[in-house]
Amino acid sequence: xxxxxxxxxxxxxxxxxxxxxxxxxxxxxxxxxxxxxxxxxxxxxxxxxxxxxxxxxxxxxxxxxxxxxxxxxxxxxxxxxxxxxxxxxxxxxxxxxxxxxxxxxxxxxxxxxxxxxxxxxxxxxxxxxxxxxxxxxxxxxxxxxxxxxxxxxxxx
Numbered sequence: 001x002x003x004x005x006x007x008x009x010x011x012x013x014x015x016x017x018x019x020x021x022x023x024x025x026x027x028x029x030x031x032x033x034x035x036x037x038x039x040x041x042x043x044x045x046x047x048x049x050x051x052x053x054x055x056x057x058x059x060x061x062x063x064x065x066x067x068x069x070x071x072x073x074x075x076x077x078x079x080x081x082x083x084x085x086x087x088x089x090x091x092x093x094x095x096x097x098x099x100x101x102x103x104x105x106x107x108x109x110x111x112x113x114x115x116x117x118x119x120x121x122x123x124x125x126x127x128x129x130x131x132x133x134x135x136x137x138x139x140x141x142x143x144x145x146x147x148x149x150x151x152x153x154x155x156x
Contacts, residue, residue: 002075005149006142010071013141014064017134025056045115062114063134066106070138074098090146099139103132 049055076082077098078089086094107119107128120127 006075007072011068014067095139099135103135
């Protein structure tokens with residue numbers, strides 16, 4: 001249950017923080033400015049994506065998947081006792097440390113595997129800033145949500 005709840009909360013937080021980008025995408029006529037917190041994925045697995053809506057939707061999907069994985073992997077670390085820095089599950093510090101470490105892994109492993117380059121630099125020179133902000137928002141938001149759900153669902 002903890003795995004599903006952790007992943008669901010991570011995906012939900014990612015979606016909630018993508019709402020401004022979704023509204024901008026839906027309401028914008030003409031040239032589209034770069035959406036906040038959602039990476040514009042113009043190339044994935046070596047395939048170039050040309051249509052602006054497809055670029056946005058793939059970026060949004062990637063954003064939500066990263067949020068889901070963020071939550072489920074954190075719960076895995078807690079359940080297995082792998083919180084090697086703080087040894088305190090569901091605390092603000094442990095989620096902050098986890099957010100930074102997950103940002104490093106995403107930028108050095110996941111994004112290069114998707115063909116986005118290290119730190120997503122093939123998609124833009126400021127992608128690394130967007131991703132660190134996203135990961136920190138995920139960490140703080142999950143901490144806040146766990147404070148709400150912890151007495152009932154999350155075991156420590």
